[in-house]
Amino acid sequence: MATDQARSDASETDTYEQFEARVQRISNVGNAAGILRWDQEVVMPDEGTPARAQQLSTLSSLSHELLTADETGELLSTLESDTLDEDATAVVREIRRRYDRETSVPQDLVEEISATASNAHPKWKQAKEADDFDHFAPTLEKLVALKREYANHIDPDADPYAVLFADYEPYIDLGTAERVLERLRETLVPLIDAVQDSDAALATDAFAGEFDDDDQEALARDVLDSLGYDWNRGRIDTAPHPFSSGTQFDARVTTRFEPADLLGSLTSTIHEFGHANYTLGLPDEGYATPLGEARDLSVHESQSRLWENHVGRSRPFWEHFLPIARERFPELEDVTPEEAYEAANQVYDDNLIRVEADELTYHLHIVIRFEIERDLIRGDLEVSEVPEVWNDKYEEYLGVRPDTDAEGCLQDIHWSHGDFGYFPTYSLGSVLASQLYAAAEDDCGEFDDDIREGEFAELNGWLRENIHRHGKRYVTPDLIEQATGEELTADYFLEYVESKYGDLYDLDGY
Amino acid sequence: MATDQARSDASETDTYEQFEARVQRISNVGNAAGILRWDQEVVMPDEGTPARAQQLSTLSSLSHELLTADETGELLSTLESDTLDEDATAVVREIRRRYDRETSVPQDLVEEISATASNAHPKWKQAKEADDFDHFAPTLEKLVALKREYANHIDPDADPYAVLFADYEPYIDLGTAERVLERLRETLVPLIDAVQDSDAALATDAFAGEFDDDDQEALARDVLDSLGYDWNRGRIDTAPHPFSSGTQFDARVTTRFEPADLLGSLTSTIHEFGHANYTLGLPDEGYATPLGEARDLSVHESQSRLWENHVGRSRPFWEHFLPIARERFPELEDVTPEEAYEAANQVYDDNLIRVEADELTYHLHIVIRFEIERDLIRGDLEVSEVPEVWNDKYEEYLGVRPDTDAEGCLQDIHWSHGDFGYFPTYSLGSVLASQLYAAAEDDCGEFDDDIREGEFAELNGWLRENIHRHGKRYVTPDLIEQATGEELTADYFLEYVESKYGDLYDLDGY
Structure with missing residues (x-):
């Protein structure tokens, strides 16, 4: 018996080592691609793009093939029926999740999304420059449709927006994210109102000037x-x-x-x-x-x-x-x-632009994008309605209304990349920062x-x-719970901003 | 018949396209590795090495697997039985050559050479710093043995040095290279003698000083x-x-x-x-x-x-x-x-160091390395004899004798990488430069x-x-012939240096 057990342990180890070697290969290809992207943004000469695009596309498809290969599936199944230690269990869990998602989406759909997003980027840029939403709208419609199709392959029974959100945030469920964002909206709208009504004059020109x-x-x-x-x-x-x-x-x-x-x-x-x-x-x-x-x-x-x-x-x-x-x-x-x-x-x-926003108004920019993209993906909002809904929400939440779509719903790059479900993670990050x-x-x-x-x-x-x-090692809710003793909560962020801005702007009741 | 021909053409095209896509993948992986190596030499933080080594090793093995896969062999065989245009023929020829070489060497030998070379590098560095050839000798012996074994797998009937030389210079045969190097030695030794005997005083301090x-x-x-x-x-x-x-x-x-x-x-x-x-x-x-x-x-x-x-x-x-x-x-x-x-x-x-050599003496540094590495790989020289043979040749060809092995046979990195057959290409390059x-x-x-x-x-x-x-597109001898109307020849280089240095040093008979 002892010998049998030893033999079985040895074979588990072999299987795990094979699996780990495969995981490391996939990861090293991804890290190599990371260096290529850094190079492209930071040092690559202007005309290097055609070659770089091919290099990145090759690495991406190699990584996909390694991950979705039958061998990966077989190793996962074998390991899942074994008893593994905590670390190995975590590695198997993470790769299983990626394996299931990547194998469930047909490769030609992945390529169509990638090609559509590549073409969407210049369309979006032109539309923004010309303040012409209609120039971008058909492409945005196509991206929404493709990403709905993508979500349907992963889980036909789930809310497609929840599926997309899980691409960026796999372990925080969308319900939690929605509750957090709703609390931000409910609390920040009146707080910002109060700030805007305040007579406090902050010293805002400390860094005015030109700096070499x-x-x-x-x-x-x-x-x-x-x-x-x-x-x-x-x-x-x-x-x-x-x-x-x-x-x-x-x-x-x-x-x-x-x-x-x-x-x-x-x-x-x-x-x-x-x-x-x-x-x-x-x-x-x-x-x-x-x-x-x-x-x-x-x-x-x-x-x-x-x-x-x-x-x-x-x-x-x-x-x-x-x-x-x-x-x-x-x-x-x-x-x-x-x-x-x-x-x-x-x-x-009077700021309309997310990337120029302060720590407080920032989250209403996010809430607006979240509400719109969620409704788009769920089919509750048409692309053609986006500009008006966008402007209405800016007026309602922030008290400003964009004059143009260039400073409105065309300002961000994300949707042109097909990234629906990404925005909420910015606010969740701030909320978690305060909690930590x-x-x-x-x-x-x-x-x-x-x-x-x-x-x-x-x-x-x-x-x-x-x-x-x-x-x-831990899924996100467990990591947060172990670090802070609580579930993810907006309490600490709201406490922090109410105290900080109540003090700075001398607000009654804060 | 016409339809059959059309179908056959279409299938050839498909096969060639598949083949080309495969070739492009291999090449893109190699180009990605090139960016990673540039990054490592130019911008990578000091402690990035462990991760970079893994990334490069992963890319290298992926490239090897793509090249040596059965599919590559099958595509090559199919295409070689087809009628292809000049460009496609050249692509098939180049990949066939790499395929044959890489598939003929067992992967564990490749890995052993790579691991031995990795360990050889610090040994060589230590030996050079301590001026202690014996510290490096066993590793050098092992590398020589491994590279002989490597050459034997590629072509057991060929001169092993010729096989190694062909890793760096596949289409110029070693006989041609040897004839060129011999002519360089015969002509440059007396020319350098004459220069050293010359009374001409060149203005050598034009760039003396410190420059920001x-x-x-x-x-x-x-x-x-x-x-x-x-x-x-x-x-x-x-x-x-x-x-x-x-x-x-x-x-x-x-x-x-x-x-x-x-x-x-x-x-x-x-x-x-x-x-x-x-x-x-x-x-x-x-x-x-x-x-x-x-x-x-x-x-x-x-x-x-x-x-x-x-x-x-x-x-x-x-x-x-x-x-x-x-x-x-x-x-x-x-x-x-x-x-x-x-x-x-x-x-x-009185210069002993190759990388500090002038345009003239440089080639005798190369001739010495070439003669020694050729004899090592052919088994006509023992590693233990290298220092003395090296010093003797320096004395004979250049009139200087190194006092230490650090400034003698330990000065170059190449052999510690297992690169035997590389040195001649430096001189062939100069010779070809003059011809072109x-x-x-x-x-x-x-x-x-x-x-x-x-x-x-x-x-x-x-x-x-x-x-x-x-x-x-063309193999090297054809490229040279088409560009210059002649085979590779040392004539133009020797003419150029004799005229230039004869003039500069006021030499009789030059």
């Missing part, structure tokens, strides 16, 4: 130094749309520099630091398996928002960082930390003094311990 | 501008060991800047321009097939050497370029074009006046027309 690009770059390096970025495993470059990408061995940040927007560049750098810092906290030994890969979009965004907002837009941060900024920009000599803090937290009362920050303070005490001293090790240690090192 | 890195970079961009580099499809960066890489859509140059070596940086930049310029001349429509890929190492090196030596080390080039260099470096104001020309062409009489340059002048007239005016379009047009645009 090279000095901005030096300051971006200062802020990354200060936050503890590991330069042996990272770098900073510029990109038109800042992003971060990579692995635990090499997690890179990009940012942008505009002479008149020093604050925008800094907050963007801190945001991307948050993403890269998560990646760098993933365990080395899990590289190229789900155990060394980040949880999904909402958790990733929680990390960027935590550093951007809870740290980078806090009072003590500006007490710490303003003297450093003055070294690079002596013209900031007369700015006080309080003025910097106010400038970093002003609420705009509160839990960390609960465990470690308030971080204000640390931040004032430029000490981020304890906060980051808590994040490493409770989030980063787990990779995809 | 940023200004050197600006000047590197100037020289690339001047030569007509296409910045929309290229870029320049620094790397410890300059190289160029990429495709016709994106061919990048690297160089290095040392304050005390302005001239070395410039010639390195021009050399790498020559490689990238070849790549950029490959036809767009052949991308990811042999028709859009460069011929092998000797032809590639002919392009870099032609620009480095025939252009960049010429008198008229310095008449053109010195005024541009003076804009960046006013301290060059008093240098004359003739002094710059002499500095760029001085022959060192002579043929181009034969067709277009002398280029001196053009170069003096900074006009390189006619020369480059000739290279585009006669070399670049053909990709791998």
Whole structure:
């Protein structure tokens, strides 16, 4: 019996090793593609596109073939009937999920969506430039239809929007996301009303002026130094749309520099630091398996928002960082930390553009997109109705009405990529950031003094311990529950903004 | 009958399209790996290596599997029994060659060579640092044995060195290469003797001094501008060991800047321009097939050497370029074009190091390596004898004897990679460069006046027309014959150096 057991264990190990080798191959192809995309955004010469598109398409189809091969299915089935340890169980769970989804959608539909999205991008761009929604509408209709078809292949009995949402956020159910977004709308609409009615005059021009690009770059390096970025495993470059990408061995940040927007560049750098810092906290030994890969979009965004907002837009941060900024920009000599803090937290009362929004109004931009894309995918809204519904919602929730579709429903790139279900993860990320920050303070005490001293090790240690090192070991609700003792909740975010903006804008009842 | 013929044509087309799609996949995986290697050398953070090694290994094994799959063999056999046009025939010929070689070597031997070479690299580095050949000798013995075994799998009846040489230079037979190298040795040894005996005092300190890195970079961009580099499809960066890489859509140059070596940086930049310029001349429509890929190492090196030596080390080039260099470096104001020309062409009489050699002695460094590695692989020389044979040959051919193995047989990285048969292609490249340059002048007239005016379009047009645009359409001897009307010959190179150095050093009888 003992021998039989040993033999059976050995064969399980062999099967698992084969499976793991396959998973690592798939992951390495994906990571190679990540480097190619970084290169394309950051350093590739203009005319490199045709070759790069073919290289990326080849890697993507190789990865798909490796994942959906019969061997993968057989290995999964064998392993699922075995007793595995917690880590192996998690790896099997994550790959099973991808395997089931990718094998359920016919490859020609995947290719049609990809081709349609490629053509949609220039259409959307032209439509936006010409403020002509009708130019984009037929393509958007086609994308909606194709993505409904795609969702139907994955689960014909499910709400198609829930299926699409699960592409970006597999383990938070849509019901939870909807409840969170609804609470944001209910609470933020009156809060923003109050802010807009407030007589408080914030010092908003602390960073007015023109700031040299090279000095901005030096300051971006200062802020990354200060936050503890590991330069042996990272770098900073510029990109038109800042992003971060990579692995635990090499997690890179990009940012942008505009002479008149020093604050925008800094907050963007801190945001991307948050993403890269998560990646760098993933365990080395899990590289190229789900155990060394980040949880999904909402958790990733929680990390960027935590550093951007809870740290980078806090009072003590500006007490710490303003003297450093003055070294690079002596013209900031007369700015006080309080003025910097106010400038970093002003609420705009007439902003129509999501990517220019403040921390408060941002989420209503998201709620609007969420409500519209959900209704589109469910068939409750026609594409032709989008501009009017968009404008009505902006008026209702934010008190502003776009004059053009270019500054309205054509402003974002996401739908032209066929990305329906992505937007909610931005707000879920902010909500989770607040919940994690509160839990960390609960465990470690308030971080204000640390931040004032430029000490981020304890906060980051808590994040490493409770989030980063787990990779995809736990499904998202379990990860959140273990880290914070609670389900995902908007409570902490709402508490945070009500207290912060109630104070900043001197609001009655907040 | 007509219908049958049409059906047969259609099926041939289908087969060829399937084959071409397969070839493109293999090529795209290789090009993706090329980007990853560029990234590793140029921008990757220090600690990125473990992940990068896995990514590259995955891409390499995927490429191997695609190439050696049964389907590739079946497509090749089918197509070889069909009547194909010239282009398709060339693609089939090139892939057949790779298929036969890769399928004839067992994968575990390939992996053993790769693992041994990986371990050999640090051993070689340590041995070089400690000047301790014995530390490297056992690993070198193992590599020699493994590469002999490798050659034996490919062709048990052939000279194993000829088989290895064909990995780098598949279509020039080793006999031709040997004859060329022998003529170089016979002619250059007495020529260098004469130079060393000459009383001529060249102005060698035209570029003495310290030159700022940023200004050197600006000047590197100037020289690339001047030569007509296409910045929309290229870029320049620094790397410890300059190289160029990429495709016709994106061919990048690297160089290095040392304050005390302005001239070395410039010639390195021009050399790498020559490689990238070849790549950029490959036809767009052949991308990811042999028709859009460069011929092998000797032809590639002919392009870099032609620009480095025939252009960049010429008198008229310095008449053109010195005024541009003076804009960046006013301290060059008093240098004359003739002094710059002499500095760029001085022959060192005590140099032991290949990569620091001048245009003349360089080839004796190559001849020595060639003779030693050939005898090692043929079993006519023991690894333990290498240091003494090396030193003896240096004394005999170059009149200098290394005091240490670090500056002797341990100086180059190639053997630690298991690269035996690579060295000759450097000299074949120079020889071919001269032959091509002579043929181009034969067709277009002398280029001196053009170069003096900074006009390189006619020369480059000739290279585009006669070399670049053909990709791998013709085997190398045919390509050379069609471009120059002759077989590969050392005549033009020897004529060129005898005339140039006879003149510079005022030599009797030259």
